[in-house]
Amino acid sequence: MDMKTSSGKKLGLKEKYRHMTRGLDWETSYQKREDVHPLVEYEGIKIHDWDKWEDPFRLTMDAYWKYQSEKERKLYAIIEAYAQNNGHLNVTDARYLNAIKLFLTGISPLEYMAHRGFAMAGRAFPGAGPRVACLMQSLDELRHAQTQIHSLSNYNKYYNGFHDPAHMLQRVWYLSVPRSFFDDAVTAGPFEFMVAIGFSFEYVLTNLLFVPFVSGAAYNGDMGTMTFGFSAQSDEARHMTLGLEIIKFILEQDPDNIPIVQRWIDKWTWRGYRVLTLVGMMMDYMLPKRIMSWKEAWEVYFEQNGGALFKDLARYGIRPPKWLDQISFDKDHISHQAWATFYQYGAIADFHTWSPTEDELDWLSAKYPNSFDKYYRPRLKFWREQAEQGNRFYNKTLPQLCQTCQIPMVFTEPGDPTKICYREVDYQGEKFHFCSDGCKEIFENEPEKYKQSWLPAHQIYQGNCFPEGTDPTAEGFDPVSKVLEYYNIGFGQDNLDFEGSQDQKNFAKWRGMATSNE
Amino acid sequence: MQMDLRTVSIQPLRQTFSNIARRFGDKPASRYQEGTYDFQSTVNFHYRPTWDPDHEIFDTARTAIVMADWYAFKDPRQFYYGAYTLARAKQQEAAEANLGFVENHNLVATLDADLRQRATDLLLPLRHVAWGGNLNGASVCAYGYGTAFTQPFIFQAMDHLAIAQYLTRVGLLLGDESLLDQAKASWMNDDAWQGLRRYVEDTFVVKDPFELFIAQDVALDGLLYPLVFDAIVNDVFASQGGTAISLATQFMTEWFKETRRWADATIKTAASESAENKALIEKWAGHWRDRAAAALRPVAQIAVGDQADTLIAEQVEQFNARLAKAGAQV
Numbered sequence: 001m002d003m004k005t006s007s008g009k010k011l012g013l014k015e016k017y018r019h020m021t022r023g024l025d026w027e028t029s030y031q032k033r034e035d036v037h038p039l040v041e042y043e044g045i046k047i048h049d050w051d052k053w054e055d056p057f058r059l060t061m062d063a064y065w066k067y068q069s070e071k072e073r074k075l076y077a078i079i080e081a082y083a084q085n086n087g088h089l090n091v092t093d094a095r096y097l098n099a100i101k102l103f104l105t106g107i108s109p110l111e112y113m114a115h116r117g118f119a120m121a122g123r124a125f126p127g128a129g130p131r132v133a134c135l136m137q138s139l140d141e142l143r144h145a146q147t148q149i150h151s152l153s154n155y156n157k158y159y160n161g162f163h164d165p166a167h168m169l170q171r172v173w174y175l176s177v178p179r180s181f182f183d184d185a186v187t188a189g190p191f192e193f194m195v196a197i198g199f200s201f202e203y204v205l206t207n208l209l210f211v212p213f214v215s216g217a218a219y220n221g222d223m224g225t226m227t228f229g230f231s232a233q234s235d236e237a238r239h240m241t242l243g244l245e246i247i248k249f250i251l252e253q254d255p256d257n258i259p260i261v262q263r264w265i266d267k268w269t270w271r272g273y274r275v276l277t278l279v280g281m282m283m284d285y286m287l288p289k290r291i292m293s294w295k296e297a298w299e300v301y302f303e304q305n306g307g308a309l310f311k312d313l314a315r316y317g318i319r320p321p322k323w324l325d326q327i328s329f330d331k332d333h334i335s336h337q338a339w340a341t342f343y344q345y346g347a348i349a350d351f352h353t354w355s356p357t358e359d360e361l362d363w364l365s366a367k368y369p370n371s372f373d374k375y376y377r378p379r380l381k382f383w384r385e386q387a388e389q390g391n392r393f394y395n396k397t398l399p400q401l402c403q404t405c406q407i408p409m410v411f412t413e414p415g416d417p418t419k420i421c422y423r424e425v426d427y428q429g430e431k432f433h434f435c436s437d438g439c440k441e442i443f444e445n446e447p448e449k450y451k452q453s454w455l456p457a458h459q460i461y462q463g464n465c466f467p468e469g470t471d472p473t474a475e476g477f478d479p480v481s482k483v484l485e486y487y488n489i490g491f492g493q494d495n496l497d498f499e500g501s502q503d504q505k506n507f508a509k510w511r512g513m514a515t516s517n518e
Numbered sequence: 519m520q521m522d523l524r525t526v527s528i529q530p531l532r533q534t535f536s537n538i539a540r541r542f543g544d545k546p547a548s549r550y551q552e553g554t555y556d557f558q559s560t561v562n563f564h565y566r567p568t569w570d571p572d573h574e575i576f577d578t579a580r581t582a583i584v585m586a587d588w589y590a591f592k593d594p595r596q597f598y599y600g601a602y603t604l605a606r607a608k609q610q611e612a613a614e615a616n617l618g619f620v621e622n623h624n625l626v627a628t629l630d631a632d633l634r635q636r637a638t639d640l641l642l643p644l645r646h647v648a649w650g651g652n653l654n655g656a657s658v659c660a661y662g663y664g665t666a667f668t669q670p671f672i673f674q675a676m677d678h679l680a681i682a683q684y685l686t687r688v689g690l691l692l693g694d695e696s697l698l699d700q701a702k703a704s705w706m707n708d709d710a711w712q713g714l715r716r717y718v719e720d721t722f723v724v725k726d727p728f729e730l731f732i733a734q735d736v737a738l739d740g741l742l743y744p745l746v747f748d749a750i751v752n753d754v755f756a757s758q759g760g761t762a763i764s765l766a767t768q769f770m771t772e773w774f775k776e777t778r779r780w781a782d783a784t785i786k787t788a789a790s791e792s793a794e795n796k797a798l799i800e801k802w803a804g805h806w807r808d809r810a811a812a813a814l815r816p817v818a819q820i821a822v823g824d825q826a827d828t829l830i831a832e833q834v835e836q837f838n839a840r841l842a843k844a845g846a847q848v
């Protein structure tokens with residue numbers, strides 16, 4: 001769009017953008033500002049001049065529609081072609097699909113939540129700049145949620161475990177980990193939401209989420225996922241700029257904001273890191289063709305890239321997030337601990353688990369020379385031998401969950417991978433349990449919030465996870481089958497080992513049809 | 519890895535997601551359906567909002583409207599992100615062509631001075647009204663319930679922003695930047711605009727998302743757009759040699775025609791749910807219609823003088839007929 005005034009004078013980009021956004025805004029006088037924007041004060045963040053906000057991307061709506069529609073046109077053409085040509089038969093191995101199930105149930109509904117969260121943030125801020133940026137991101141996040149469900153719709157037609165993502169997110173035990181992360185962010189105030197999602201997640205950690213899935217898809221022949229992934233990445237550039245801008249803006253506005261923001265960075269890096277455990281496990285165990293190990297990804301995308309970022313933020317008085325020493329030690333362990341958990345609880349999950357092949361075990365040994373052979377390989381071998389003898393191990397006792405991150409208490413002590421890490425806090429006459437110092441401290445800062453956590457294991461024991469009308473005192477009552485019914489996980493279809501699954505058989509049969517001449 | 523696959527026809531295990539099948543049976547579903555139904559969480563929330571501890575994150579109790587199922591709402595345009603963006607991109611192209619045409623042929627110079635002044639005085643302060651519509655769209659999208667109901671409001675929010683930006687460009691066709699500043703000064707201080715500004719600011723503190731929808735998208739937009747862009751710009755101004763203005767604002771005319779179909783469907787679904795809903799909608803629509811009509815009178819006078827009363831009476835009559843068709847008597 002070329003914009004001139006009637007006198008023919010060309011307007012500069014900045015001037016033009018001012019008329020298109022800031023110039024629209026006014027100070028209300030019939031209603032008080034604190035009534036129109038009631039949420040800007042209560043977190044204690046002090047903003048003196050909203051005009052100091054630098055608009056991270058100067059995009060007018062007409063240009064937005066134009067760019068985005070071009071992307072949509074391409075994306076949906078590929079989605080259609082992929083479906084028509086049975087593109088799913090091109091993936092390396094049907095085990096791969098389980099990584100995508102994890103994405104569809106664990107991530108896509110969060111994209112939706114981001115859509116609503118950014119609408120809330122956009123509504124909350126009085127400044128025109130942040131409002132427009134947040135609302136544009138809200139619209140983008142709706143795009144991500146929908147393009148993901150549309151891309152994966154075809155997988156759902158042929159494979160199990162994809163069929164009820166939003167329903168499962170609100171019920172299935174491990175999905176309370178990503179869900180509570182986002183519930184936590186949107187129930188915080190608008191500034192904390194922006195630091196949590198806009199900065200910590202979209203800026204600091206986003207590469208650790210998207211690179212593994214998108215490259216994983218590319219490596220494993222999944223054009224469908226690769227395409228929506230790359231298409232979403234192109235919006236990410238804008239989102240990352242917004243995330244960085246919000247941090248700088250808050251920090252520059254008032255020195256009193258620094259300790260508040262620091263606490264949020266500590267909290268949200270740790271919360272985000274805990275959620276990424278699922279990604280680490282996916283990278284190390286679920287991709288038939290690996291891209292890199294979780295440990296390598298953490299080193300590249302956090303320790304190197306993040307290190308530079310925090311050096312940059314030091315001039316504002318911000319130090320790197322807390323508990324990085326522990327994270328650094330744990331990078332040799334968490335993916336293995338997580339896979340072992342899902343392997344054991346494979347009867348109540350919506351995706352399949354399996355015993356890694358000998359080759360895969362060798363790859364893990366090579367990537368994790370400090371830990372794998374010593375702590376994890378023997379257990380996996382034992383489980384595999386047991387499975388081969390017909391004793392595939394399923395754990396039938398529900399695990400204790402961390403009150404904050406909601407991950408089962410499976411992580412080990414910093415510095416001692418042979419000892420489970422337990423922390424606890426007494427609050428209002430009750431005992432609360434934590435997986436780590438990080439989760440414990442987050443609770444202690446806001447106990448009134450985290451005492452509310454809807455912990456799936458507790459909820460099952462309290463009888464809240466059975467279908468309506470279930471009578472647990474009835475003859476022959478089987479709690480596991482009732483919980484699966486509540487989750488809408490089909491026994492023998494969505495759950496259990498990959499070996500012997502419908503997915504495995506169907507994929508082999510269909511691929512056989514497509515590659516032979518019979 | 520790319521293999522050579524023969525095209526084979528394989529029998530799908532299911533046609534759509536379980537939540538869609540629960541609603542409509544297991545048959546092929548549309549992109550609108552798969553992208554809309556049940557996306558928003560409804561149960562087992564982890565924490566109450568620190569900013570609103572009396573409610574869940576998403577809570578039906580934020581509005582007085584009661585629905586057995588908030589997915590009874592359906593956008594007749596079937597807009598999900600992709601469909602919405604493609605539709606707007608097309609309209610954007612047309613708008614660009616129109617604005618370009620007016621500019622390249624210097625059609626503004628063909629307007630007589632009085633008409634040009636009246637158009638400037640009428641249209642430019644409306645940038646701020648549209649900016650208010652942006653905020654209210656964000657509110658309903660944020661705090662409403664159920665994707666079928668909330669999704670169109672992020673579209674409304676961004677559309678209002680676009681309209682504010684198109685009006686800015688119209689302003690810069692009509693004159694230079696100082697016109698925008700003058701228009702803002704009128705918006706802030708001139709008597710003619712204070713009723714409308716008060717209306718807009720009052721909607722900013724409406725907490726009930728459905729009432730806000732009535733106040734903004736039904737009553738205000740429902741009177742303002744046909745009055746300003748149809749009755750005044752397309753009829754009166756055009757008859758006075760102002761087709762250039764009508765060309766430059768065609769986006770708004772088309773936009774209103776399209777969005778009112780969605781607004782009507784939304785009213786109809788809620789009003790037909792129960793007598794209580796119907797009564798509420800009628801109360802809100804009557805209240806905000808009267809306020810909007812009164813606020814628009816001095817604004818219309820800027821453009822059409824004493825014809826304003828007649829034009830507004832006509833608009834109110836059409837508005838009432840429109841709502842009656844949607845199932846609400848006002």
Ligand SMILES: [Fe+2]
Nearest residue numbers: 111114141144
């Ligand atoms: Fe996203």
Ligand SMILES: [Fe+2]
Nearest residue numbers: 402405435439
């Ligand atoms: Fe934890």
